[in-house]
Amino acid sequence: MRALIVSVALLLxxxxxxxxxxxxxxxxxxxxxxxxxxxxxxxxxxGDSSHAIFSMHVRTEHYQRTMQMEAWSKGKDKSLVKxxxxxxxxxxASLKSGKHLYSYLxxxxxxxxLTSGMMMGSWMGSHFxxxxxxxxxxxxxxxTPAVTFEGQRNGQNIIEFALIPHEDAAVVWGxxxxxxFANSLLPIEEIFYDEDGVETRRMTxxxxxxxxxxxxxxxxxxxxxxxPDEYTExxxxxxxxxxxxxxxxxxxxxxxxxx
Amino acid sequence: xxxxxxxxxxLHNITRTYIQxxxxxxxxxxxxxxxxxxxxxxxxxxxxxxxxxxxNMIGALDEPTSGVVTIEGxxxxxxxxxxxxxxxxxxxxxxxxxxxxxxxxxxYENAEFVLxxxxxxxxxxxxxxxxxxxxxxxxGLEHRRPDEISGGQQxxxxxxxAIVTHPAIVLADEPTANVDSATAEALxxxxxxxxxxxxxxxxxxxxxxxxxxxxxxxxxxxxGKLESDILQ
Amino acid sequence: xLMHFAFRNLWRHRQRTFVTIAAMGLAGSIMIFYSxxxxxxxxxxxxxxxxxxxxxxxxxxxxxxxxxxxxxRIDGSYSIINKLQQAGFNASPRLxxxxxxxxxxxxxxVKMSAIDIDYESKVTKIxxxxxxxxxxxxxxxxxVVIGRRLARTLGVDVGDEVVIVGQAADGSMADALFNxxxxxxxxxxxxxxxxxxxxxxxxxxxxxxxxxxxxxxxMPKDGYSNTLNERLEQVRKLVPQLELLSWKKLxxxxxxxxxxxxxxxxxxxLITYIAVGMVILNAMLMGVFERIREFGVxxxxxxxxxxxxSLILLESQIQVALASMITIGVGIPLSLYFSVHGIDLSQFTxxxxxxxxxxxxxxxxxxxxxxxxxxxxxxxAIATLAVIYPAIKAAVIxxxxxxxxx
Numbered sequence: 001m002r003a004l005i006v007s008v009a010l011l012l013x014x015x016x017x018x019x020x021x022x023x024x025x026x027x028x029x030x031x032x033x034x035x036x037x038x039x040x041x042x043x044x045x046x047g048d049s050s051h052a053i054f055s056m057h058v059r060t061e062h063y064q065r066t067m068q069m070e071a072w073s074k075g076k077d078k079s080l081v082k083x084x085x086x087x088x089x090x091x092x093a094s095l096k097s098g099k100h101l102y103s104y105l106x107x108x109x110x111x112x113x114l115t116s117g118m119m120m121g122s123w124m125g126s127h128f129x130x131x132x133x134x135x136x137x138x139x140x141x142x143x144t145p146a147v148t149f150e151g152q153r154n155g156q157n158i159i160e161f162a163l164i165p166h167e168d169a170a171v172v173w174g175x176x177x178x179x180x181f182a183n184s185l186l187p188i189e190e191i192f193y194d195e196d197g198v199e200t201r202r203m204t205x206x207x208x209x210x211x212x213x214x215x216x217x218x219x220x221x222x223x224x225x226x227x228p229d230e231y232t233e234x235x236x237x238x239x240x241x242x243x244x245x246x247x248x249x250x251x252x253x254x255x256x257x258x259x
Numbered sequence: 260x261x262x263x264x265x266x267x268x269x270l271h272n273i274t275r276t277y278i279q280x281x282x283x284x285x286x287x288x289x290x291x292x293x294x295x296x297x298x299x300x301x302x303x304x305x306x307x308x309x310x311x312x313x314x315n316m317i318g319a320l321d322e323p324t325s326g327v328v329t330i331e332g333x334x335x336x337x338x339x340x341x342x343x344x345x346x347x348x349x350x351x352x353x354x355x356x357x358x359x360x361x362x363x364x365x366x367y368e369n370a371e372f373v374l375x376x377x378x379x380x381x382x383x384x385x386x387x388x389x390x391x392x393x394x395x396x397x398x399g400l401e402h403r404r405p406d407e408i409s410g411g412q413q414x415x416x417x418x419x420x421a422i423v424t425h426p427a428i429v430l431a432d433e434p435t436a437n438v439d440s441a442t443a444e445a446l447x448x449x450x451x452x453x454x455x456x457x458x459x460x461x462x463x464x465x466x467x468x469x470x471x472x473x474x475x476x477x478x479x480x481x482x483g484k485l486e487s488d489i490l491q
Numbered sequence: 492x493l494m495h496f497a498f499r500n501l502w503r504h505r506q507r508t509f510v511t512i513a514a515m516g517l518a519g520s521i522m523i524f525y526s527x528x529x530x531x532x533x534x535x536x537x538x539x540x541x542x543x544x545x546x547x548x549x550x551x552x553x554x555x556x557x558x559x560x561x562x563x564r565i566d567g568s569y570s571i572i573n574k575l576q577q578a579g580f581n582a583s584p585r586l587x588x589x590x591x592x593x594x595x596x597x598x599x600x601v602k603m604s605a606i607d608i609d610y611e612s613k614v615t616k617i618x619x620x621x622x623x624x625x626x627x628x629x630x631x632x633x634x635v636v637i638g639r640r641l642a643r644t645l646g647v648d649v650g651d652e653v654v655i656v657g658q659a660a661d662g663s664m665a666d667a668l669f670n671x672x673x674x675x676x677x678x679x680x681x682x683x684x685x686x687x688x689x690x691x692x693x694x695x696x697x698x699x700x701x702x703x704x705x706x707x708x709x710m711p712k713d714g715y716s717n718t719l720n721e722r723l724e725q726v727r728k729l730v731p732q733l734e735l736l737s738w739k740k741l742x743x744x745x746x747x748x749x750x751x752x753x754x755x756x757x758x759x760x761l762i763t764y765i766a767v768g769m770v771i772l773n774a775m776l777m778g779v780f781e782r783i784r785e786f787g788v789x790x791x792x793x794x795x796x797x798x799x800x801s802l803i804l805l806e807s808q809i810q811v812a813l814a815s816m817i818t819i820g821v822g823i824p825l826s827l828y829f830s831v832h833g834i835d836l837s838q839f840t841x842x843x844x845x846x847x848x849x850x851x852x853x854x855x856x857x858x859x860x861x862x863x864x865x866x867x868x869x870x871x872a873i874a875t876l877a878v879i880y881p882a883i884k885a886a887v888i889x890x891x892x893x894x895x896x897x
Contacts, residue, residue, distance in 0.1 A: 348793020
């Protein structure tokens with residue numbers, strides 16, 4: 001979900017959150033307020049398509065590695081990520097098309113579709129799961145936003161949202177808490193809880209700078225709560241929004257092509 | 260002389276009651292009787308007079324309802340099972356109407372096993388058994404089994420078995436009932452000889468006139484009571 | 492004296508004696524043979540269960556079984572294996588990894604099992620369970636052997652290609668193309684569904700694991716036998732730093748089924764014995780009651796109740812002793828014959844499963860001390876129990892009743 005959102009430029013495109021169904025649990029006023037704010041974010045950051053180059057730095061108990069990737073997205077359900085470095089994995093590509101995820105493996109020149117059993121596996125050895133890459137669109141259908149805090153925190157004006165899944169939604173998370181700056185609507189932090197309400201991972205944003213004509217966070221770090229020494233960090237090197245991308249870019253055939 | 264008049268069996272006020280259906284029947288009532296060493300005595304009377312019951316009680320095969328039976332001065336009611344077994348083994352010889360030999364044993368073995376039971380050594384057993392078998396006229400038939408010899412011969416084996424242990428008394432229940440007249444006479448001759456020559460005490464229960472004729476003492480029972488006690 | 496008497500009685504009633512002895516002896520022989528067949532089946536099930544894949548015991552790093560992790564490896568596995576070999580065991584190192592296998596448009600999660608062919612063949616017999624194609628070869632590093640359901644899921648057969656994608660130990664992408672060299676017979680749910688066997692050297696390169704192994708599988712060199720606990724202790728002393736599990740812990744479901752079967756075999760044997768016991772009881776009852784008059788006369792002539800009881804007991808014990816000789820003399824050779832030749836069931840079935848374990852269609856008996864001691868012991872026990880009632884009856888009977896009992 002968010003990973004891709006973010007990774008593929010996207011914090012923004014993605015924060016075009018819910019406009020869908022409403023549950024009555026949080027107060028109607030807070031939901032209405034949340035939707036208003038999210039609408040504002042959407043207006044500010046909407047981009048129909050994106051092109052980015054970023055590096056991904058993964059640190060685990062057992063290894064540490066850095067990759068450079070290039071990514072494209074169009075709409076909410078089309079995205080493509082290709083590895084530029086290291087050389088060993090260059091050309092390896094992930095394509096998201098609708099709810100399906102495909103991988104192209106240059107060494108064996110094969111394209112495979114990931115099955116549902118693989119979705120919770122690690123994406124490219126990072127702390128993101130494959131599921132994170134395809135989950136985006138479901139987010140809007142499955143969760144209801146509500147403003148839980150507005151005001152000063154650590155000397156900053158912030159807004160805190162809680163995203164709660166609908167009772168019958170088949171989702172991975174039990175709750176997501178998202179904090180943004182009240183003035184700029186830039187993201188600060190997202191905290192993910194499992195279905196038992198236990199904190200599972202934390203995503204933090206930093207290094208706000210102007211990219212694609214506006215201020216945005218250039219660094220995003222995911223830390224698993226049970227392994228605080230591990231993390232995956234994505235650092236944007238280049239970001240363009242509203243670029244002209246053909247639909248054919250997001251086809252299985254184009255996976256093999258070098259750019 | 261004192262040996263001859265020593266009391267072997269004493270019955271004191273013996274009553275034996277059977278329950279037949281719901282009626283109590285006194286097979287023997289208030290009977291007093293003494294049998295001494297060397298006697299050749301017969302109990303007689305019609306069927307149901309109680310003569311077999313008396314014989315069984317003396318042989319410790321049956322117990323009186325009241326009264327005391329003593330054998331050589333020992334009160335049977337005071338003896339335990341193994342003492343009763345030992346008494347029957349050592350002091351009493353039985354001769355039955357239907358012989359009651361052990362069918363799988365030879366004539367020799369039938370006479371021998373009571374001695375074996377007493378713990379007599381094999382060599383001694385052999386000597387005694389051969390002597391007795393010769394005495395009862397079975398020489399040469401030692402290795403026959405009961406079904407290989409005549410009724411009279413079987414009864415001779417039974418007599419040999421009864422006397423081989425030198426019992427205080429031999430109890431013979433209708434010993435001649437299953438044999439022909441000549442055989443009966445021969446058996447009686449044998450027993451009379453044993454009584455006269457060896458001093459074996461015999462107590463018969465019979466209604467055979469030939470036995471009664473030979474007895475030295477005849478005790479008549481009727482309805483479980485002593486009717487007469489005659490020395491002949 | 493009683494002994495002499497007992498022998499003579501038996502000899503004089505020899506027809507009945509022989510029939511009784513023959514009946515008991517034959518029943519006993521059948522019991523031995525039956526026990527040996529059951530033991531053989533249990534043994535074969537156990538042996539097949541453990542020789543298929545699990546081995547008799549396994550070593551892992553603490554908690555590997557609960558949470559299998561690429562990084563929980565046994566260091567210096569070959570020196571441990573050398574140590575085990577000197578102590579009379581065969582042992583084999585294994586590595587495991589989870590990955591995605593894909594062929595055409597189909598894909599499925601697999602459990603890669605990396606084995607050292609030379610070592611593995613001494614420990615397990617999985618190489619004998621190839622349904623199509625053949626087992627791994629050291630000379631063909633890109634060949635794999637897979638489970639039958641996995642082959643169906645992927646829609647592949649021998650000679651086809653399959654792609655593996657996973658994550659190597661250094662976080663890099665592990666992907667490679669393999670040839671399917673063999674497809675396994677049904678060996679067990681997990682292997683059927685996800686088994687993916689490859690050479691250990693191939694796996695090390697793919698997964699970037701130059702050293703160590705996840706598992707060491709152990710079998711005693713002298714084959715499987717009954718002293719598992721002793722051997723567990725022996726291995727535990729040799730390698731105290733690792734977690735040691737016996738096959739009973741590794742295959743708890745099968746161990747439980749086999750235990751239950753063991754118990755049900757005992758029950759079946761007992762039921763058969765009760766039936767045999769009835770026959771013996773009948774023979775003993777008839778033998779005593781036919782002679783009740785004889786016993787009465789013996790009592791009248793001075794046998795004590797205890798002597799009568801002892802005599803009858805002695806007669807039955809002599810008969811059982813002779814019957815035991817027949818039991819042993821017939822039962823053991825019969826069982827030994829079928830332990831070598833087996834009962835050929837191949838015309839009825841090409842192989843059958845018992846407790847979830849595939850069995851050879853040649854059903855072989857197995858003679859154990861237990862399969863002889865139990866039938867003979869029970870023969871004695873039952874004959875003794877069967878004769879106690881008539882013996883007591885004869886011992887306490889009134890001689891006067893017995894004499895008049897025609």
